[in-house]
Amino acid sequence: MKVVIVEDEIAASENLTYLINTIDPNIEILTVLDSVKSSVDYFSKGTEADLIFMDIHLADGISFEIFEQVSLSTPVIFTTAYDQYAIKAFKVNSIDYLLKPINEEELEEAINKFKSQSKSEQPVDNQIEGLMQLLQTKNKAYKTTYLVHHRDELLPIKTEDIAYFYIETGIVKGVTFTNKSYIIDKKLEDIESELNPELFYRINRQFIINRNAVANIKFYFNGKLIVNVNPPFSERIVVSKAKASDVKNWMNL
Template sequence: MKVVIVEDEIAASDNLTFLLKAINPDIEILTVLDSVKSAIMYFSTPNMAELIFMDIHLADGISFEIFEEVDIKTPIVFTTAYDQYAIKAFKVNSIDYLLKPINEDELEEAILKFRSKSEDDKGINAQMSGMLQLLQTKTKSYKTTYLVHQRDELIPIKTEDISYFYIETGIVKAVTIHNKSYSIDKKLEDVENELNPERFHRINRQFIVERNAIVNIKHYFNGKLIVNVNPPSKERMVVSKAKSSEFKKWVNS
């Protein structure tokens, strides 16, 4: 069996290698990857891996970010010191896991399970989507307040009071539930990364909309959607055909 280990702690990867060899000396460790970036690069090219052992927390992020960039169909066993919230997610998504410190008997059971497991045509990505959202919501701290300039003052604006963000002549603005507009000294991409994806959604290059601000959604030509919000937007909010399915799924979640 050819194995790839994704683990940023040398001691942990060495221990896992030792246990695997103890279980079966014929197991071949193809490589040890220590970051999200290196894993994306490795799995973006053809490889011989038959089983992957992957830690959740890596030096440069959460390992589930890998699956946003690469479609991995190789079976995966996750190694984690995570709490019961995450463990529940693993069970729901039918992906095996091992709690650290890894027990040799449990490791052997995981190997036996994946040897007997039939190939999933949907791939790992289909199983991963729900878990990725759960873990990111659990581990990431989202922006709660924006400090904005108004004349000679600095005013704190709570994100819960913002209906949508948009770009106007290169400037990002936030519109509140009270229909007041404030300039945000950031790129829209940076704002998007700071917001809770359960509440805010980037519908196109110009707009990020808050869930509760949506009044209705209307069908447009060529499979596009028009989103009407409160307070109303000066510019028409259009969701492309390519993003319409994802957007409707988000609204309906």
């Protein structure tokens, strides 16, 4: 299988390449394109790619502009840090997507999904207009408050005051910057979808961390990282090698 990556961030393209090669070493990366212009130049000449990974926001514009200038029948998996409106649009239009920072398991699932399906007979650009309209709508209003049980009352806790969420023995808890812990009656996956990705990031299966809670990040063995937080957590918070680059990129936003 041959793949083209459209991504303007070097670290992100390198990480995606690493993950793709880890999942399937037989996948060939034909090229990495970093702009709308270079993509139009490349695709206007035709491509041997079986699949395209395409970031939405590029250095010189929105990647959807590519489809206004060239016709593509090659299946596309978009990568995006955008809000839920865009994600719903991808599903409606039968275009796959990966939410940044890219998760290895989700990437593998997307690749396997592509392999199990035949190529779409309908050019991708025919499905783009609705996506562009939705992307121009106002941003999603992220969760600002969690109502939690505390003794015999309910307390409103501001999301920005929560340093991190974590799951332990099936129970999800939120820990505030004042080191108070509250049970959150939700799944960690649901909480992740409600939070502003610029402020919160799920660094592993157990933790979602507020960037303001990060005290420092230390290198660990085999390319992993250890994230130290305030208030401190009793155990090591480890980031896998696959996610290490994305965590560093997120902290650099």
